Amino acid sequence: MVRVPITGIGVIAPDAVGVDAFRALLASGGTAVHDVDRFDTTGLSAHQAALVRDFKPRDYIAPMKMRRMNGLSRFAVAAAKLAIQDCGGSLPPETGVAIGTAFGPVQTSVEYMHEYIEKGPSLAPPQLFAESVANAPGSHIAIEWGLRGFNVTITQRESSALAAAMYAATQLVKGTMSSALIGGVEEANEMLFSVLDRIGALAHDEHAGLTLGEGSAMLVANAGTRRPYGWLSGFGIARDATAPISDWGTDADRVIAAMNAALRDAELENVDAIFASANGSPRGDDVEQRAIAKRFGGIEIVKTKQIFGEYAAGGALQIVAALLALDEGRYDHVLVSSLSAGGGIVCAVLSREDA
Numbered sequence: 031m032v033r034v035p036i037t038g039i040g041v042i043a044p045d046a047v048g049v050d051a052f053r054a055l056l057a058s059g060g061t062a063v064h065d066v067d068r069f070d071t072t073g074l075s076a077h078q079a080a081l082v083r084d085f086k087p088r089d090y091i092a093p094m095k096m097r098r099m100n101g102l103s104r105f106a107v108a109a110a111k112l113a114i115q116d117c118g119g120s121l122p123p124e125t126g127v128a129i130g131t132a133f134g135p136v137q138t139s140v141e142y143m144h145e146y147i148e149k150g151p152s153l154a155p156p157q158l159f160a161e162s163v164a165n166a167p168g169s170h171i172a173i174e175w176g177l178r179g180f181n182v183t184i185t186q187r188e189s190s191a192l193a194a195a196m197y198a199a200t201q202l203v204k205g206t207m208s209s210a211l212i213g214g215v216e217e218a219n220e221m222l223f224s225v226l227d228r229i230g231a232l233a234h235d236e237h238a239g240l241t242l243g244e245g246s247a248m249l250v251a252n253a254g255t256r257r258p259y260g261w262l263s264g265f266g267i268a269r270d271a272t273a274p275i276s277d278w279g280t281d282a283d284r285v286i287a288a289m290n291a292a293l294r295d296a297e298l299e300n301v302d303a304i305f306a307s308a309n310g311s312p313r314g315d316d317v318e319q320r321a322i323a324k325r326f327g328g329i330e331i332v333k334t335k336q337i338f339g340e341y342a343a344g345g346a347l348q349i350v351a352a353l354l355a356l357d358e359g360r361y362d363h364v365l366v367s368s369l370s371a372g373g374g375i376v377c378a379v380l381s382r383e384d385a
Contacts, residue, residue: 031265031295033384034199035258036353038117038250040109040213043347044080044243044338048112052347053354055337062338063241069220076232079218080243080339098157099170100138102131105246105343106167106215107174113211114175117254125253126179126207127168128198130190130214132341134164134183137219167215167246179207187370188307190214191345192378195249196265202252213248214346229276233310240309243339247346249353260356263363264298264379266291270317273373278314285321288375289365296379302361303330305352307369309340314369322367332364349380356382 039049044062046052055062062080071077082105087096090108099107106129114121142158160166165183172181180201186193191214198210223242226232233239251262268288273279293299304322308315308331322331334351335344345368352364359382366378 031199031263032203033261033263033381034202034251035261035384036249036251037254037256037258038113039259039350039353040112040116040248041347041350042082042085042105042109043245043247044082047085049116052350056351056354061336066223069223071223074224074227075237076227076234078241079223080241081218082245100135100161100166102135102138102215102217103161103167103170105217106213106248107170109213109246109248110171110211113248113250116256117250118256119254121175121177121211121250121253122209123176124179124207125177126181126198126201126210127171127177128180128182128184128194128210128212129168130184130186130192130194130342130345131164131167131216132185132187132190133216133222134185135162135166135217136222137217138162140221171211177211179210186374187372188309188340188345189368189370189374189376190342191349192366192368192376195262195349195378196267196376198251199262199265209253210251211248212251213246214342215246216244216341216343218242218244231311238310238312240311240340243341243344245338245343245347247343247350249349259353261381261384262378263381264292264294264296266295266377268375270373270375273371275372277371278311278317278369279373280313280317282317282320282324285318285369285375286325288377289321289325289367292365292377292379296363296381298363298379300326301363301365301379303332303364305332305334305348305364305366307367308333309335314371318367318369352380356380
């Protein structure tokens with residue numbers, strides 16, 4: 031694959047707003063996972079999440095525009111603004127937008143249904159309905175900057191952001207568009223947290239599991255004047271048919287197939303490190319670890335989701351962490367791995383140089 035440069039990064043993350051703050055969070059060795067104080071977790075098993083704090087959307091979005099956006103859209107638009115500023119230039123009108131989100135605007139849907147039931151369909155707020163679809167953040171981004179290229183929102187659970195990056199990179203390599211905004215966005219809320227807790231997906235006490243995270247990360251691809259942080263150089267996908275609909279599978283060879291496909295696409299035999307999907311889920315972590323050991327042996331493994339949680343924001347922040355490591359000269363090539371419940375597997379190779 032022709033390598034695609036990433037020249038701008040925008041981050042709205044737990045405990046880190048902006049790419050410099052995010053870089054500092056990674057360097058600190060700390061975590062953004064804390065006790066939940068946004069809603070009551072009494073009666074639940076899990077009580078921790080990686081939540082965005084100290085984010086002021088009015089610093090990034092005009093008040094009248096902000097009124098028409100839910101929390102999910104505010105995260106994404108703010109991250110896009112930071113990414114565009116970071117790239118050192120403006121985006122051409124034909125720029126495409128590709129965003130991943132695992133669950134989309136759950137909170138808005140809850141609020142809309144509450145109004146619908148309480149007041150009836152004629153009095154339910156239409157602005158809530160407009161924001162109750164998963165592609166609302168991407169639409170707001172396109173409207174804000176007048177972008178007329180492709181506008182795609184991918185919902186592939188944990189792999190949503192990496193799948194969006196793969197779609198955008200493919201279109202850029204084909205020449206369909208010259209540039210793109212790529213990223214992921216997720217919003218934590220009481221409904222989502224309680225459902226994940228009750229199905230046993232979340233970590234608590236001695237129980238292994240994932241940690242819910244939120245926020246957004248957006249990347250500018252092939253636009254601006256900044257020196258690239260790194261390059262998207264290869265992608266691979268596969269499906270583990272042994273996976274049930276709501277859990278991970280056991281077929282390590284299918285994970286290896288996706289990893290090998292990404293390496294072939296990048297025209298490489300190996301990488302320096304793996305930025306692993308590892309999110310604390312026992313089945314998912316086990317099948318990935320077995321795949322890495324079988325394919326790469328004792329390679330360095332970087333686990334980022336213990337810092338800022340899981341789902342589409344976590345997937346996009348995983349890509350950002352890999353790009354920052356390349357930018358700092360720590361590696362020449364890395365593989366980013368993402369496994370999703372239900373059997374989806376997406377892998378990407380990121381490189382420090384164009385060739």
